[in-house]
Amino acid sequence: MSSTPVNPLKLLALAVCLCVLSCIFFTGGAEVAETVYFLPKDNVDIAKNPDRDYLIVGFSQPIPEEYIEALQPDLVYLPNYVDGDTMAVEKAAYLAFTRLQWDLRNKYGINVALYDGYRTVADQQWLIESGLATYTTGQPGYSEHHTGLLLDIIVEVGEYYYSELAVLTDESVPEEVKSSTAFNTLHEILPDYGFIIRYPKGKESYTGIAYNPSEIRFVGSKEVAHAIMDNNLCLEEYISTLTP
Numbered sequence: 568m569s570s571t572p573v574n575p576l577k578l579l580a581l582a583v584c585l586c587v588l589s590c591i592f593f594t595g596g597a598e599v600a601e602t603v604y605f606l607p608k609d610n611v612d613i614a615k616n617p618d619r620d621y622l623i624v625g626f627s628q629p630i631p632e633e634y635i636e637a638l639q640p641d642l643v644y645l646p647n648y649v650d651g652d653t654m655a656v657e658k659a660a661y662l663a664f665t666r667l668q669w670d671l672r673n674k675y676g677i678n679v680a681l682y683d684g685y686r687t688v689a690d691q692q693w694l695i696e697s698g699l700a701t702y703t704t705g706q707p708g709y710s711e712h713h714t715g716l717l718l719d720i721i722v723e724v725g726e727y728y729y730s731e732l733a734v735l736t737d738e739s740v741p742e743e744v745k746s747s748t749a750f751n752t753l754h755e756i757l758p759d760y761g762f763i764i765r766y767p768k769g770k771e772s773y774t775g776i777a778y779n780p781s782e783i784r785f786v787g788s789k790e791v792a793h794a795i796m797d798n799n800l801c802l803e804e805y806i807s808t809l810t811p
């Protein structure tokens with residue numbers, strides 16, 4: 568290797584840590600969602616209705632325990648790309664992700680991988696207790712990872728996989744990685760597979776979370792995803808436009 572070798576494990580660990588740590592709770596905004604919203608799986612009639620399925624998790628209230636128990640996401644288990652440990656993703660989200668992954672590889676030559684998805688309340692508690700997550704996308708019970716629909720992704724650029732957040736925030740990431748267009752391509756095609764960037768730039772006052780392009784959220788259909796991404800909305804804004 569001619570250039571300075573970069574330890575891939577270090578990078579991957581960094582990607583994970585940054586994902587967790589970057590989920591910084593923004594306190595400046597007054598419009599942070601204070602409600603738990605639900606998005607039905609059939610995508611026909613999206614409404615603020617706790618009897619329905621999927622959801623935005625607000626920051627001022629956790630997912631109701633009975634929801635977690637009663638609507639345990641239908642999970643698919645797979646090895647985490649980073650360390651091979653078992654991780655889980657909600658089934659429909661996983662199927663959509665595999666289509667995205669396949670097309671990215673075969674049409675664009677880009678490899679994308681998953682390193683986190685579903686987390687139990689205990690998982691989230693562990694992240695916090697282990698010091699990985701002092702300020703996170705959620706205290707236990709408040710994290711959208713509890714839905715299994717929020718996926719943390721990494722993209723192969725050159726020799727290694729990177730979270731886009733690491734690329735944006737870590738100065739030690741090589742310039743050729745920072746200038747890669749792989750992430751742009753990913754952003755462009757995400758909605759075609761029903762995914763959005765969950766914490767977009769400039770929407771911190773709504774989401775309560777710092778910009779984090781490494782966290783993608785399955786919203787059930789490409790129509791919903793396009794309605795959000797094409798109009799530069801975040802999920803909170805989109806849902807607020809719908810008639811209850």
Ligand SMILES: [Zn+2]
Pocket residue numbers: 586587683712718719782
């Ligand atoms: Zn995450």
